[in-house]
Amino acid sequence: MGLFSKRSILSKLHSGKEFNALDEVQEFQLRLAAELEKGTVERIPVGKLFSYTTPEEWYREKETDIVYRYIPPEFPLKGMWARVEDPGERSFFEQLYPGDAPTPEEYSVLVKKLEELWLRGEVERARDTDTPIEGVRVYHHPKTDETFELIPPGAFTKDGTWRKIFRSEKEGSWPGELKKDIPPVRRGA
Numbered sequence: 001m002g003l004f005s006k007r008s009i010l011s012k013l014h015s016g017k018e019f020n021a022l023d024e025v026q027e028f029q030l031r032l033a034a035e036l037e038k039g040t041v042e043r044i045p046v047g048k049l050f051s052y053t054t055p056e057e058w059y060r061e062k063e064t065d066i067v068y069r070y071i072p073p074e075f076p077l078k079g080m081w082a083r084v085e086d087p088g089e090r091s092f093f094e095q096l097y098p099g100d101a102p103t104p105e106e107y108s109v110l111v112k113k114l115e116e117l118w119l120r121g122e123v124e125r126a127r128d129t130d131t132p133i134e135g136v137r138v139y140h141h142p143k144t145d146e147t148f149e150l151i152p153p154g155a156f157t158k159d160g161t162w163r164k165i166f167r168s169e170k171e172g173s174w175p176g177e178l179k180k181d182i183p184p185v186r187r188g189a
Helices: 009-013 020-036 090-098 104-119
Strands: 041-044 057-061 067-070 079-082 126-127 138-139 144-151 161-165 180-181
Touching: 009 067, 009 079, 009 126, 020 041, 057 126, 079 104, 090 104, 090 138, 090 144, 104 126, 104 144
Parallel strands: none
Antiparallel strands: 041 057, 057 067, 067 079, 126 138, 126 180, 138 144, 144 161
16 A cells, blocks of 8 residues: 555545535435446445434445445435444344333343343443433443433333433533433442
């Protein structure tokens, strides 16, 4: 490799992380389609989602294995075109419970797992004191920097709610105004 490293094909498809106008999106989609046609880029299965509320696609540059995520804009939401830091990383919390509406029985099992992880220091926990719903807990996994909220069954429906929320230690929003729970000190430690 020379003095200057070669820029990724994927990084050249769109200059920003967001899309400001429809013509930008159309130009990007034409460029992406051309690279797919040439075979330099391929669409791959999505790993750890950025958001659980918007559709997402992942593309891999075959020569370099660089992966980018594409979230199509739904104006005024500007979408996203950004490199995936670790395409092999999976959601820690989705591995504990892959759905978003645990039944009362599943909720109890999930709470027990989360409590054990919290006591071992593998996850952090906070209470959402701004909600009128009793028992809402927010969990953060420092290694993957992801945060999920667990709402007990009966708050809105007969099942609980388990969802990703946008709190990040890297971005400075975890724990934010939330009050972190401190695990009890183990005896003999």
